[in-house]
Amino acid sequence: LRDFSRYFRDGGMDSTMPGMNFDIPQTVFQNSFVTSLDVNMTLFNWMVINGLSIASATENAAKYQSNSTRDRILFEIIAGYMNVLYNQEILALQTDYLGLSKLNYDKAVRMQEAGRYSKVEALRWKVDYQQQLSLVENGKSQLRSAKAILRRMLNIPMNALIQVDLQIPDRFI
Numbered sequence: 001l002r003d004f005s006r007y008f009r010d011g012g013m014d015s016t017m018p019g020m021n022f023d024i025p026q027t028v029f030q031n032s033f034v035t036s037l038d039v040n041m042t043l044f045n046w047m048v049i050n051g052l053s054i055a056s057a058t059e060n061a062a063k064y065q066s067n068s069t070r071d072r073i074l075f076e077i078i079a080g081y082m083n084v085l086y087n088q089e090i091l092a093l094q095t096d097y098l099g100l101s102k103l104n105y106d107k108a109v110r111m112q113e114a115g116r117y118s119k120v121e122a123l124r125w126k127v128d129y130q131q132q133l134s135l136v137e138n139g140k141s142q143l144r145s146a147k148a149i150l151r152r153m154l155n156i157p158m159n160a161l162i163q164v165d166l167q168i169p170d171r172f173i
Contacts, residue, residue: 073153080150084164087146091139098132105129 108125111117147162156162 077150077153080146080153081164083146084143084150084162087139087143088164091136091143094132094136094139098129098136101125101129101132 105125108117108122112122151158151162
């Protein structure tokens with residue numbers, strides 16, 4: 001006979017098995033070779049099912065948020081890269097137009113000195129040249145800002161030089 005008293009509370013009244021507080025027929029032990037323990041749990045416990053559902057939904061939300069954050073960071077870096085390219089091209093165009101404005105202004109001054117242009121015409125070209133100078137300086141400032149933003153996103157020191165390739169990589173497209 002096996003002693004199962006350790007599985008039950010002390011204080012039993014059966015003399016053959018001390019520590020048992022209820023009687024178990026002896027035939028159970030004489031004719032069986034295995035012991036079983038049955039545990040009953042309700043199959044559809046709404047609290048457990050609800051908790052599992054909330055945990056699953058939270059895990060899925062965290063995965064989507066992680067992917068969304070990664071995509072947003074990549075988008076910001078690509079947008080910063082494109083902004084630098086855009087500002088470089090705009091500055092190049094403005095610099096070209098500044099050269100043309102300077103040539104037109106010089107031509108207007110020579111034509112005025114020759115008596116073929118009035119002073120108003122020469123001043124109009126001077127105003128155009130000064131406006132273009134202002135636009136070029138503004139373009140330089142915007143390019144510096146775009147590069148600073150890109151450095152910050154890429155964690156590059158602010159005083160480090162940054163050279164952006166003039167072609168858009170295929171992986172960005």
